[in-house]
Amino acid sequence: MSAVSSAASSGVILGIVIVFLLQQFGYLALTALIPSLLYFIVAAILGGVIFGVAARAAARSARKNRGSPAQGPPPSP
């Protein structure tokens, strides 16, 4: 499992946990099945996308930074 997919899966579970927490704290009522499933699905997708995109962006920026000659080691004499 790559790091990006690991981050995305963490985001998915995080979204589901947040929905449960909102219900526990009284901000959300999980009464009917379909709206509740929509809450869970939307939260899971949002969490997965956010964390996946963040991980991908982090990897890309790090690759770009390491690939630039300005940050490479100086040539030895």
Place this chain on the structure above:
Amino acid sequence: MARVVRSPVRCRGLVLPALLLAGLVIVAPLAAAAPVVHSDSPAAPMDLSADPGVTAPTVTWNGVNVSSHGQPSSAFSVAGTHSAEVNFSFSEPTLGFVTNVTLQLTYLGLVLTTARTAPTVPGPDAHLDVPSLISAHASLNWTFGPLAQALEGVFQLSAGLTNSTGATVWSETFFVFVKSPYLVESASVVVLLILLVAELYWGVAAIRIARKSARPPVASWSGAQGSTPPSSGTPPPPAGSGTPPASGGGPSGGPPPGSTGGGGST
């Protein structure tokens, strides 16, 4: 060369969804096996006195009309271990002849528990003798039963009137914010918060791993420079301290790392 990312979430990525799924699997049979709660107290006898003024059914929860608590934000705050007195007032026979008043707790589309009270008034034959509308009242003692130890949060209650065929002739929904006993409440919230923090930690850790796994470009040792690439297991000798590579492609024995080459891949 593909580098394997040693992620701490490799096993956890399977374990935590499995735990969540197991929790749902445990809760669902609990909901399905929840016994129907019948009120032990006998239903209050319906008032047969003529009262044409009462037309719309009203339901009160501990004396408070539930019609103003139809949104989760305005839910009743109740303790799960306490009971509540639910009173129904309606007129007959405008709704047909009501034979049962019911109160249902719904969660995720499942009816977790139902309280039902059969009125003690005579059946429709007796109503036929009453020429005008009658004001009927029924009382229900609501308890969360065995679910009191497990419920926490906002839940929907549905109050309804059913006739002799079992059809619901009228219903109204309202919300209650159930507070579990202190230990259960803190335990469930703490478990969820621990899960939240753990997922945040693992998510951030995975992002950091993704950033670290963006390998630096591998320097290419081309044959045109006339040098041989060093073995991957041995680091190159420090400049100036040892012998340069065989035929010396450049002043330092090769291009600096990072100058050429393809990008890494995770």
